[in-house]
Amino acid sequence: MKENYTGTPTNRVDGKAKVTGEAKYAAEFEAPGLLHGVVVNSAIAKGKIKRIDTSAALQLDGVHQVFTHENRPGYSWFDKHHQDEDAPPGSPFRPLGSDEIKFSMQPIALVVADTFELARYAALLVQVEYETEPHETNLEANLDQAYKPKKYKSPPPSSPRGDAAQAFERSAVKLEEAYAHPAHHHNPMEMHASIAIWHEGGKLTVYDKIQGVQNSQKYISTAFGIPQEDVQVISPYVGGAFGSGLRPQYQLFLSVLAARELKRAVKVVLTRQQMFSFGHRPHTIQKLAIGASEEGKLQAITHHAFAETSRFEDYNEDVVIWPGVLYDCHNVEVSHQLVGLDVYTPLDMRAPGGTTGTFALECAIDEMAYKLNMDPLEFRLKNYSEKDLNEDKPHSSKELKECYRQGAEKFGWANRMMEPRSMKEGHQLIGWGVAHGAWEAQQQEASAKAVLSPEGKLKVSSATADIGTGTYTVMTQIAAETMGLPLEDVTFELGDSTMPKSPLEGGSWTVSSVGSAVKLVCEKLQEELLKMAQNMKNSPFSEAKPEEVSFANGQMFLTHAPATSLPLTAILEQHEGEPIEAEASQKPDKEQKNYSSYSHSATFVEVQVDEELGTVKVTRIVTAVAAGRIINPKTGRSQILGGSVWGIGVALEEHTVLDHQLGRFMTHDLDKYHLPVNADVHETDVIFVEEKDDIVNPLGAKGLGEVGIVSVAPAICNAVFHATGKRIRELPITLDKLL
Incomplete structure (x- = not known):
C-alpha cells in the first residue's frame, strides 16, 4: 500500500540539527586564517565625506586594512545595470562607491582585523568629517512631491473600471478616510552575515545569509567581474529573513571586496543596530473612498496609496490590488505613487503590499458596514466576488465562503452584539472583529x-x-x-x-x-x-x-x-x-494564465481593552485558511500561527521611529522596537478549509507564508473599534491613541 506522506502532519526533518546546534548558519562556518570585518556607518543622512582618517586604526597590531571610498578597488560595480533578482527599478546602491552620503547609517568603511573585538575597537578610531546637506525623510510633509514611477517592481496598478468618481457621488452611503502605518523592520533572529573565502586562482566560496544563493552568486559575479562558475555561495540554514534576505545586503559586498584584495577569508557580521540600516516595510499613507447603496451593495471604491522610496530606486508594492481581488465592485479607481526621500530603499517584508493594503481596505469596509448598520461579516458576504475583477478571470479555486462559515462557527460570531462598547467583563471592554485577506498563489x-x-x-x-x-x-x-x-x-x-x-x-x-x-x-x-x-x-x-x-x-x-x-x-x-x-x-502550465489563483483567509479576533488604562489584549484569534492542498498541516499551521503573532505586532506594537531632524531610525534594537512576546499571545486557532485545485500547479498546493498575516491586523483594529467605539486609523494602536 502506498504511503501518503503529503497531507500528514510531519515533524521537521532538520529539527534535531537545529536544536542540537549541528545546523550551521552563515557566520558559524570556519576557514583557515579567517579575518573579521566591522562596518563603519555614516553619522549623517545626506552630504559628503570631507575627510576620513583611518591612521589610528591602521596603527593597531592585527589590523590588516581599512577600506573606504578612497582606497577601494575599481571593479565593475559602478555599472548600474548590475541588479540583483529582487531589485526595484533604478540605480542600486554600491558600498564605498564615492564620498556621497545618501542615507543615515550608510556603510562608509570596513575595518579588517585578526579578531572581531579588535576590528570593532579599531572601527571606533576611524575619524570622519562631513559636509552636511539638508535632508528630507518625512513622507507626510512631502506628499506634494509624489510621482508615478516610470517602471514598477510589482505589476502596475490596474486601469480604472467604470466611473468611480461619478458612482461615488451617486451613492446613498459614503465613506472617505485616510489610513497609515509607519516603517517596520524585519528583525529576524539571525543577523545578516557573510564569509568570503578566497582561493588560489581567483575562485570564491561564500557563506551568506540569503533567501536565494544563486541571487548572491549572480550579484558577486556581475559586481566583481568574476565568472559565475568561479563563485560558489552556500546557505544551508537561515535563521529567519521575512524578505530581508531576498536582496544581497552590504555585508556580502564588503566581505567579498576584502577577501579579494587581501587574498584571505573574511567574515562580516552586522550588528542588531546595523540591521536597521537597510530595507524596511515602507511608511505608507492610503486614502480610500467607498460608496454603497442603502441595501449595502458596493457602488464605488477609490484606493490611492502614497509610499516612501529612496532617491536612487523606485520601490513599490501591490498595495492597491485588493479591492479588485476581494470585492464585487464595478466602479474602481486605484493608484500607487511614490515619494523619494533620503532613506535606503524599502524592501519586501512578509506579504509586501498585502499587509499594508488589506489593513486599510478591511478597516474601511468595517467602517462602511457600521455606516449601513449591517453586520461586518454579512456586508462582506453581500459583496463577495466570484472572480478576480482586476484580471477579469475566474479563480482556479476559491473556498472563502467556507472560511467565513467555519471561522465564524468556531469563533461564535453569531453571539456578537453589534453596538460598540456593548460587550463588557468588569473593567474590560470586549470587542469582536473580522477581516479577510488573500495572497497570490504563484508558480x-x-x-x-x-x-x-x-x-x-x-x-x-x-x-x-x-x-x-x-x-x-x-x-x-x-x-x-x-x-x-x-x-x-x-x-x-x-x-x-x-x-x-x-x-x-x-x-x-x-x-x-x-x-x-x-x-x-x-x-x-x-x-x-x-x-x-x-x-x-x-x-x-x-x-x-x-x-x-x-x-x-x-x-x-x-x-x-x-x-x-x-x-x-x-x-x-x-x-x-x-x-x-x-x-x-x-x-507553470499555460492553462494557469486563464485563471486567477489566490490563497484566502478569514480572521476573527477578540480583544479586551481596559476602559480606564486603554491597554489592549488580544485574547482569541481564529483564522480559517483555504490554500489548496496542505502538504504538511503541522509546519503549515506554524506558518499561520507565526502570521497571527506578527499581525498582533503590526496592529499594536511595531513602529520604527524616524527622527526627521537627524534623518535616522532611532528604534534600532529589540529593546526599543517592540515585538509580540509570549505574554501577548493567547488562544489561537487555525482551520484549514478543504480546497481542491487542479490548475494552480501539479501539487494543487498554494502558499501559506503570507496569507497568514494579511487579515490579522485589520481584524484586531476592527475588534478594538467594536470594544471602544473609537476608530484608530494610524498604526500601531497604542494606549495614548485610545485614551
Whole structure:
C-alpha cells in the first residue's frame, strides 16, 4: 500500500540539527586564517565625506586594512545595470562607491582585523568629517512631491473600471478616510552575515545569509567581474529573513571586496543596530473612498496609496490590488505613487503590499458596514466576488465562503452584539472583529536533481532555501511519496548555488515551484527505473507503460496487478553498482494564465481593552485558511500561527521611529522596537478549509507564508473599534491613541 506522506502532519526533518546546534548558519562556518570585518556607518543622512582618517586604526597590531571610498578597488560595480533578482527599478546602491552620503547609517568603511573585538575597537578610531546637506525623510510633509514611477517592481496598478468618481457621488452611503502605518523592520533572529573565502586562482566560496544563493552568486559575479562558475555561495540554514534576505545586503559586498584584495577569508557580521540600516516595510499613507447603496451593495471604491522610496530606486508594492481581488465592485479607481526621500530603499517584508493594503481596505469596509448598520461579516458576504475583477478571470479555486462559515462557527460570531462598547467583563471592554485577506498563489520555474543509490536511498536537491518555513521537510515528503520510499530513506539538500536552479525563497511560491520540480524529477527517475526493469530477463514489465506502473514500499508494481512487483534495489542491480540520476525543470502550465489563483483567509479576533488604562489584549484569534492542498498541516499551521503573532505586532506594537531632524531610525534594537512576546499571545486557532485545485500547479498546493498575516491586523483594529467605539486609523494602536 502506498504511503501518503503529503497531507500528514510531519515533524521537521532538520529539527534535531537545529536544536542540537549541528545546523550551521552563515557566520558559524570556519576557514583557515579567517579575518573579521566591522562596518563603519555614516553619522549623517545626506552630504559628503570631507575627510576620513583611518591612521589610528591602521596603527593597531592585527589590523590588516581599512577600506573606504578612497582606497577601494575599481571593479565593475559602478555599472548600474548590475541588479540583483529582487531589485526595484533604478540605480542600486554600491558600498564605498564615492564620498556621497545618501542615507543615515550608510556603510562608509570596513575595518579588517585578526579578531572581531579588535576590528570593532579599531572601527571606533576611524575619524570622519562631513559636509552636511539638508535632508528630507518625512513622507507626510512631502506628499506634494509624489510621482508615478516610470517602471514598477510589482505589476502596475490596474486601469480604472467604470466611473468611480461619478458612482461615488451617486451613492446613498459614503465613506472617505485616510489610513497609515509607519516603517517596520524585519528583525529576524539571525543577523545578516557573510564569509568570503578566497582561493588560489581567483575562485570564491561564500557563506551568506540569503533567501536565494544563486541571487548572491549572480550579484558577486556581475559586481566583481568574476565568472559565475568561479563563485560558489552556500546557505544551508537561515535563521529567519521575512524578505530581508531576498536582496544581497552590504555585508556580502564588503566581505567579498576584502577577501579579494587581501587574498584571505573574511567574515562580516552586522550588528542588531546595523540591521536597521537597510530595507524596511515602507511608511505608507492610503486614502480610500467607498460608496454603497442603502441595501449595502458596493457602488464605488477609490484606493490611492502614497509610499516612501529612496532617491536612487523606485520601490513599490501591490498595495492597491485588493479591492479588485476581494470585492464585487464595478466602479474602481486605484493608484500607487511614490515619494523619494533620503532613506535606503524599502524592501519586501512578509506579504509586501498585502499587509499594508488589506489593513486599510478591511478597516474601511468595517467602517462602511457600521455606516449601513449591517453586520461586518454579512456586508462582506453581500459583496463577495466570484472572480478576480482586476484580471477579469475566474479563480482556479476559491473556498472563502467556507472560511467565513467555519471561522465564524468556531469563533461564535453569531453571539456578537453589534453596538460598540456593548460587550463588557468588569473593567474590560470586549470587542469582536473580522477581516479577510488573500495572497497570490504563484508558480515559478524551478529545477531539481534526484539520485537513487544502489541501496535504494534517494537524494534530491535544488538551490532553494529554508528560512524556517519547513522546506527541507515538505520536499522530503513530496519526494518520498512520489517515489514510494520510506521518509527516512530520502534526503533533500538545498542552499548551494551549484545545485539546480531555483527561484528566490519568497512570495509563498516555494512549495508550488520547487515542490513541483521535485515531483517531476522523481517521475523521471521512475521512467528510468521502468526502462531498466524492461531490460531484465523475463521482465513482467516488458510491455508496461509509465502510467500503468506505481511505486510503494520501495517497490515498483503494476497498478492493476499489485502482486506483480520488483524491489527497486533489484532493478538497480542492473546498473553495476552505480546510482541512477535525473534532472528536471518544471514550468507553470499555460492553462494557469486563464485563471486567477489566490490563497484566502478569514480572521476573527477578540480583544479586551481596559476602559480606564486603554491597554489592549488580544485574547482569541481564529483564522480559517483555504490554500489548496496542505502538504504538511503541522509546519503549515506554524506558518499561520507565526502570521497571527506578527499581525498582533503590526496592529499594536511595531513602529520604527524616524527622527526627521537627524534623518535616522532611532528604534534600532529589540529593546526599543517592540515585538509580540509570549505574554501577548493567547488562544489561537487555525482551520484549514478543504480546497481542491487542479490548475494552480501539479501539487494543487498554494502558499501559506503570507496569507497568514494579511487579515490579522485589520481584524484586531476592527475588534478594538467594536470594544471602544473609537476608530484608530494610524498604526500601531497604542494606549495614548485610545485614551
